[in-house]
Amino acid sequence: MLTSPTVPAPTPSTVWLTRGRHTGPTAPDVLRKNLRSLKDAGTLQDFLEVPDAETAEGELVFEARWQVPGDVTVRARLTLGEWSGRGQEWTLVAEAERPWDLRWPSPAAMFWPWDEDAPWGQETVTGGRYADVSALPADDKELRRVLRGAQRDTWTIDLLVHEAMTPDERGRRSLVPLLPPGLHHRVVEHRAAPHQLRTANWALREFGVELPRGGALVLPGSPAPAGYEAADFTVRSVFLDGTHPTELLDAVNRFAALPKPLPDGGEAALAALRDEWRLLTLEEELARERSLVVRYREALEAMTQSRDLYREAAEQAHEALKAYREAAGPGEPAQPAARPAGSPFQQLGRTLERLRETAKGLRPATAEGPREREPAGDEAG
Structure with a gap:
């Protein structure tokens, strides 16, 4: 099934x-x-x-x-x-x-x-550091492993930035500290070197997203949160020269606000x-x-109520059994009880009903019952 x-x-x-x-x-x-x-x-x-x-x-x-x-x-x-x-x-x-x-x-x-x-x-899966730049591995196989791991892990928000050219000291600083404090230890910033763009996009192709040259991308995670559209979280140009990256920071903040399932x-x-x-x-x-x-x-009240219900049911069963025995008389054999089925209350209800019906059938006719009809010959004489 x-x-x-x-x-x-x-x-x-x-x-x-x-x-x-x-x-x-x-x-x-x-x-x-x-x-x-x-x-x-x-x-x-x-x-x-x-x-x-x-x-x-x-x-x-x-x-x-x-x-x-x-x-x-x-x-x-x-x-x-x-x-x-x-x-x-x-x-x-x-x-x-x-x-x-x-x-x-x-x-x-x-x-x-x-x-x-x-x-x-x-960070646990990719080994990237919080509030710091995490360069993608030089080895292509390791690079693909890191990006696939980042995409499949939903504990963190993974930001991928492409360096269109080798940045200076200001450009090598992480962009994460510019985000609100509540994101400092939830966002991992991955950096792709200028020559790694094609390899990175080859690894991302199976997830339906693409990193633009000289831009950035907030990875959707797997599964992607409801409301995620790659175009809304792709930044075409990021200047790594100390300029405040307003568009990129806005994309990360909007992604963080999306409703998401709890991670594994x-x-x-x-x-x-x-x-x-x-x-x-x-x-x-x-x-x-x-x-x-x-x-x-x-809990005590429930136990007390259950005890009282069972006691009442037992008393009714005792009375019904007594009536059955009185109605059956000394010469009638006792009928074997059927095997119980269902809950105790259902069994007891069926037993009581059976005993009542049996007692009614065995009860003798009263003195006020109908008289026997006399023979027709006596009426004619």
């Missing part, structure tokens, strides 16, 4: 998420030190390292809470994976009390300290943030305890 594919859940407007890799061996210590420093400075309201007993084997989980302008509370959860030869992968999900504003600080900056050589700022693994990460949250305020703890009391009371 054919089954329809599962449709990914949409990303809520209140949610911000990204992931990456820390290439050094001291990721847990870096997180603890930075979180403690931000709390002491008053940037964070509080943070918590979830005990090992409550996390998956080999994982570390950190939670943090802070406020953004407008007294909006943000809760965030960072999961640090087990160490491998390439480092430790991390996943970060944050949720605010109202729709996310890209002008708010990046949640990644609330967990990790930032500097130019920060070992945590490497994003639904589980969001569920963990919502269902396994440990960093509670006193008011939140009281509210949770009250909620538990209400749920226990409702």
